Amino acid sequence: MDIEEKELAFLTMPFGPQHPASGHFHALMKVEGERVHELEPHPGYLHRGFEKLMEYRVHVQNCPLVDRICILDPFPNELGYVNAVEKLGGVEVPERARYIRIIMTEFGRILSHITWMGVMGMVLGFDSACRIAWGDRERVIRLNEIISGGRLYPCYFCPGGVRRDMSQEFIKMAFENLDYLEKQLDFYDPFFFDNETFIMRTKGVGKLSAEEAIDLGTTGPNLRACGVDYDIRKDEPYEVYPKVDFNVITREEGDAYARGMCRRGEIAESISIIRQLLNKLPDGPFRTEIGPAWAAPEGESYFCVEAARGELCFHMVSDGSPVPYRAKVRGPSFSHSLVVFPYLAKGGTIADVPIIYWSLDGCPADMDR
Amino acid sequence: MKKLTPRFIKSKHEARAWSFWAINYFTACGFMELLPWVGSGYDMERFGILAVPTPRHADVFIVAGYVTKKAAKRIKMIYDQMPSPKYVLALGSCPMTGGMYWDSYATIKRVDEIIPVDLWIEGCPPKPENIGHGIVMATNVVKSGYEGH
Amino acid sequence: MIDKITSLLKPKFADSLLKIVGEGKEITLLVKKEKAHQILSELKDAGFNHLSDVSAVDYIDEQEFELVYHLWAHREKIRAIVKVRIPREAPKLKSVVDLWTGAQIHEREDHELFGINFEGNPNLSPLFLEDWEEIPPFRKDFDTRKYVKEKYYSEEEEYPVAKG
Numbered sequence: 001m002d003i004e005e006k007e008l009a010f011l012t013m014p015f016g017p018q019h020p021a022s023g024h025f026h027a028l029m030k031v032e033g034e035r036v037h038e039l040e041p042h043p044g045y046l047h048r049g050f051e052k053l054m055e056y057r058v059h060v061q062n063c064p065l066v067d068r069i070c071i072l073d074p075f076p077n078e079l080g081y082v083n084a085v086e087k088l089g090g091v092e093v094p095e096r097a098r099y100i101r102i103i104m105t106e107f108g109r110i111l112s113h114i115t116w117m118g119v120m121g122m123v124l125g126f127d128s129a130c131r132i133a134w135g136d137r138e139r140v141i142r143l144n145e146i147i148s149g150g151r152l153y154p155c156y157f158c159p160g161g162v163r164r165d166m167s168q169e170f171i172k173m174a175f176e177n178l179d180y181l182e183k184q185l186d187f188y189d190p191f192f193f194d195n196e197t198f199i200m201r202t203k204g205v206g207k208l209s210a211e212e213a214i215d216l217g218t219t220g221p222n223l224r225a226c227g228v229d230y231d232i233r234k235d236e237p238y239e240v241y242p243k244v245d246f247n248v249i250t251r252e253e254g255d256a257y258a259r260g261m262c263r264r265g266e267i268a269e270s271i272s273i274i275r276q277l278l279n280k281l282p283d284g285p286f287r288t289e290i291g292p293a294w295a296a297p298e299g300e301s302y303f304c305v306e307a308a309r310g311e312l313c314f315h316m317v318s319d320g321s322p323v324p325y326r327a328k329v330r331g332p333s334f335s336h337s338l339v340v341f342p343y344l345a346k347g348g349t350i351a352d353v354p355i356i357y358w359s360l361d362g363c364p365a366d367m368d369r
Numbered sequence: 370m371k372k373l374t375p376r377f378i379k380s381k382h383e384a385r386a387w388s389f390w391a392i393n394y395f396t397a398c399g400f401m402e403l404l405p406w407v408g409s410g411y412d413m414e415r416f417g418i419l420a421v422p423t424p425r426h427a428d429v430f431i432v433a434g435y436v437t438k439k440a441a442k443r444i445k446m447i448y449d450q451m452p453s454p455k456y457v458l459a460l461g462s463c464p465m466t467g468g469m470y471w472d473s474y475a476t477i478k479r480v481d482e483i484i485p486v487d488l489w490i491e492g493c494p495p496k497p498e499n500i501g502h503g504i505v506m507a508t509n510v511v512k513s514g515y516e517g518h
Numbered sequence: 519m520i521d522k523i524t525s526l527l528k529p530k531f532a533d534s535l536l537k538i539v540g541e542g543k544e545i546t547l548l549v550k551k552e553k554a555h556q557i558l559s560e561l562k563d564a565g566f567n568h569l570s571d572v573s574a575v576d577y578i579d580e581q582e583f584e585l586v587y588h589l590w591a592h593r594e595k596i597r598a599i600v601k602v603r604i605p606r607e608a609p610k611l612k613s614v615v616d617l618w619t620g621a622q623i624h625e626r627e628d629h630e631l632f633g634i635n636f637e638g639n640p641n642l643s644p645l646f647l648e649d650w651e652e653i654p655p656f657r658k659d660f661d662t663r664k665y666v667k668e669k670y671y672s673e674e675e676e677y678p679v680a681k682g
Contacts, residue, residue, distance in 0.1 A: 017443055020393045020422045024440070044646035045440045046397060048473045049655060052662055056472065068469065071398040118408070134408025141405075152401055152494065214567050214592065217620025228592065235595050236543065302588060302599065304570070315573050315586065328573040330588075338623045365398060368646060439648045467670075472663045474655055475647065478670045 010037055013350075017045055021123045021354035023364040025337065031350060039345040039353070041338050046368040054327040059085055060292050062324070064155040069329060070366035071152055072115055075108035076307035078157040081327075083238060084303040084314040085159045089296040096284045097161035098239045103174075103277050104147070104156065106270040110181065111140045112308035113263045116361055117192060120260065123354045124201055129192050136184055139177045146170055159294075161287030171278055178271055185267060193264055202256035206344045206356040209254060216343060217335035220310025221266065222360055224250045225258035232306040244276050256359035263361075266308075295322045309333055309361050329369055337362035385428070385454070386511040389504070392427035392447065393420040397434025399461035402494040411497050416504065424450040428517075430484075434494070435463035435476050441483050448484045454517030458507060459486045460500065462493050469493065485518060520545050520596065523564060531557055546599045554602045555612045558587065562617050565591040566598055569614070572624040574632045578658040581606045583634060587614075604634070613638035631656040 015027040026042040050069060054062050066081045067074045079101060086093060114133050121129025141151050147170055148154035148163065156163055192198060208218070210226045223230055231248045233241045249265035251258040296318040304313040310332030317326040337360065344356050406413040407420065421427050424447045436444060448457070459480055462468040467478035480486060488510075490503035511517070520540035527535060527547075535557070537548040549557050566589040575584045587600040604611055613636040614621045623645075625636040630645050633654040644650070653660055 017440065018392070018394045018424075018447060020420070023395050024397065044648065045437055045443075047437060047439070047475050047646040048435070048470050049475050049662065052656055053470065053473060056663065065469065068398060071401050115404075118404075130407070131409045134404050135410045137408070138405060138410045151496065152398075215619050217569060217618070219568075230592060236597070302597075311570065313570055313588070315571065315588070317575055326573075326575045328571070330571040330573075334623065335620050339620050439646075472666050474662045474665050478666075 015039075015353060015357075022357065023362075025357075025362070025364045025367075027342075027353075029345075029350070029353070034349045034351075036345055036348055036350060036353065039342045041342060043338060043364070043368050046365050048369065050369040051327055051329060054324055056323065058292055058322045059159055059294065059296070059324070062327075063158050064153070067153045067155055068365075069331065069369060070307075070309075070333075070363045072363050072365075073108055073112040073308045074153055075105040075157075076305045076312050077329075078155070079105055079239075080303055080305040080312050080314045082157045082159050083305070084301050084316045085296060087301040087303055088299055088316055088318055089159075089294070091160055091290060092288055093161055094285045094288065095282050097286050099277050099281050100162050100166050100286065101157055102239050102241065102244075103166075103274055104144075104154075106274050106277075107140050107143060107174075109270050109308045110267050111137060113267050114140075116263060116308075116358070117188070120198075120358050121192065123358050124197055126192070126195070126197055132191075133188075136181070139180060143170070143174060143177060146173065158287070160290045161285075163287070165286045166281075171281075174274070174278060178274060181267075182271055185264075185271075188264075193261065198260070199257065201355060202260060202359065205256045205348070205352050206359060207253070207255045208340070208344065212343075213254070213340075216339050218310070218340055219335075220307070220332055221249075221262040222259055222310065222336060222340070224248065225262045226254040227252050232304050232311060236304060238303075238305070240277070244273050246273050256355055259359045259361075293322055295320060296324075307332055309363060309366070310336070312366075331363075331366035331369060333362040333364070333367040336360045337364070337367050382514055383512050386508040388417045388419075389429045389456075389508070390419050390421050390427050391429045391431050392424055392451070393422050394430075394447065396432060396436070396440070397463070399434030399463065399494040402492075402497055402500060403431070403433060403460075405497045406500065411501065413504075416508075418504070425452065427451050428454070429456050429458060431458045431460055432464050432480050432484075432486075433460040435461075435468060435470055436480050436483075437475050438477060439475075441477055444480075445483050456488075456507065456511070456517045457484055457486045458503065459489045460492075460495060460503075462491055465489055465491065487515075487517070523561070523598075526564065527557065527560060530560070543595065544597045544599065546601070548601045551602050551604050551611060554600070555614065558589075558600060558614055559617055561589060561598060561600070565594055566596075567592055569618040569621055569624075572614075572621060572628060574628045574634060574656075576606075576632065576656070576658045578606070583609050583632065585611065585628075585634070608635075609633065610635040610637060612636070615639055630654065633657070 010030045010032055013029045013031055015022055017024055017026045024045045028040045030037040066077050069077045114137050118130040118133035144154050145151050148156040208226055210228050213223050213226045229250055246269045249262050298320045300317050302315050304311055312332055313330040315328040316324055319325045345353050405411045464480035470476045488507050492499055531553055539546045568590040570588040573586050582603050585602045589598040613625055625639050626642055626645050628634050629642045631654055
């Protein structure tokens with residue numbers, strides 16, 4: 001066949017914006033029979049121009065806005081922004097506030113991984129996993145509501161500390177919910193992670209080697225599943241991570257199954273981190289007041305946080321006025337959905353495309369910002 | 370002995386109200402408060418609401434969250450493909466007047482610029498109890514004879 | 519490691535290297551745009567194999583754009599920040615796609631939102647916006663509040679109206 005006839009043999013199919021297995025993400029696939037020849041992503045359905053909006057608001061007004069970069073995992077967004085501002089301005093944060101921040105961030109990580117488990121079940125056709133996992137999410141969301149007033153958008157961290165104190169009643173409820181989640185993890189193991197459907201459909205799918213992953217810009221559990229030991233909590237520690245004991249979960253295979261098992265291991269590690277921190281929570285103030293008209297001095301700062309999806313970084317530039325001059329957000333899903341996903345989907349079958357997409361755990365909101 | 374009479378559905382309006390099939394379109398962040406309704410926390414299936422993948426089977430379009438200019442064209446396309454009678458629910462404060470992104474160059478501020486809306490539910494995002502209140506209001510209105518569009 | 523990099527780069531690029539500062543686990547370099555690609559290539563061979571981000575800042579008073587490359591070395595666990603200044607009129611720079619494949623998407627975003635041209639990038643088509651006719655939106659002379667008020671809000675009152 002000559003070149004023109006070969007082009008006509010391909011069918012262009014959308015993995016559309018309206019699809020039960022994609023978020024609000026659009027990709028055009030060139031398929032021949034069941035094989036995917038090429039995949040071209042088209043983002044932008046959730047673009048709001050975040051970084052431009054942040055240039056019109058003072059630092060305290062930016063705190064509720066920054067939450068909304070990624071709804072599946074709101075705490076690392078706040079943590080990154082608040083730390084970047086404090087690094088610019090040299091603001092002192094009390095010790096109790098640092099402990100509270102990491103306790104809530106680790107709860108957010110558990111929440112995000114349980115949501116991932118539910119969505120993965122829905123994509124595999126395993127609806128019961130979805131219904132049960134999303135019922136268990138409520139346990140963590142209610143803790144968010146008690147401490148800050150907001151279920152999914154807590155807006156809880158602010159430059160200088162946290163907005164409200166953590167009460168004894170919250171600590172008691174936190175311990176009860178941690179025991180419940182640990183018991184549920186023992187239930188999820190034979191139900192989902194050792195289930196034949198999950199293993200059969202994810203083993204060997206979307207294999208990524210360590211060199212390819214680093215070259216394409218992968219971070220987070222996706223990179224740790226290829227054998228590279230990179231966790232910002234251990235390599236560039238921030239807040240109180242030097243004071244806790246935890247393992248970094250790595251695996252060797254680099255396929256969708258390994259990425260799923262990395263996330264399951266991280267849930268167990270997060271439960272252990274929260275227990276250690278709640279047991280040694282110090283007393284003291286929880287906030288340093290800075291006021292709404294506080295201006296950061298001239299300068300630049302770059303701060304990286306380990307979110308549930310990967311490396312989330314804030315690049316802040318200030319020129320001495322109360323509003324930021326430039327605030328750039330590097331979302332973890334930017335590289336995963338737009339560079340790694342087309343690379344892995346090439347050559348596979350159509351049925352593997354949603355599995356590869358969700359095993360990379362791309363959040364379309366933090367890709368588009 | 371008391372005779373138990375079975376209760377049949379009396380009219381087509383009641384039949385419509387008890388089977389609101391919603392199209393599965395994960396629009397934006399406001400949608401995340403519909404997840405407890407899908408899960409076992411609040412469970413919408415006992416009200417007859419299902420999430421269907423194609424617009425040809427759907428009755429209800431829930432616009433949850435902000436709408437960008439790029440997505441607006443696709444929302445109009447999906448709305449046109451749904452067969453009558455159909456209803457539209459707008460969830461959150463972003464489809465109402467712009468919400469948190471009132472000064473963004475990429476979002477449209479009122480979703481009734483492109484499609485007619487029947488019910489607005491406020492919140493950012495609205496709590497699941499508020500969504501339930503809104504859905505019950507919608508079913509009552511449909512039961513009493515509202516024809517939709 | 520920081521001293522090793524300083525001693526490696528200073529003799530070769532003495533006049534292009536305007537500033538080099540190392541503190542703790544972070545090293546900052548300010549370089550001239552002519553030799554930027556070569557300096558980045560040397561850094562990649564020295565062990566900086568992960569490119570986090572390519573971010574652009576618009577300094578409208580000085581009529582310049584500044585591009586900031588954030589790099590990370592996985593083995594030595596050190597971060598490097600490389601800053602390059604280019605003129606605001608017809609901005610262009612050589613792309614680093616041949617060094618890190620993942621840079622392709624960061625440069626595409628900067629092209630759309632700031633208007634910077636990267637020579638050598640295989641795909642610079644629009645990413646987020648469709649049918650956009652104004653100037654690139656993240657430049658400092660684009661006022662988003664004025665644009666929104668003209669397009670969506672009513673003239674008399676301060677709330678948005680459904681215009682057609």
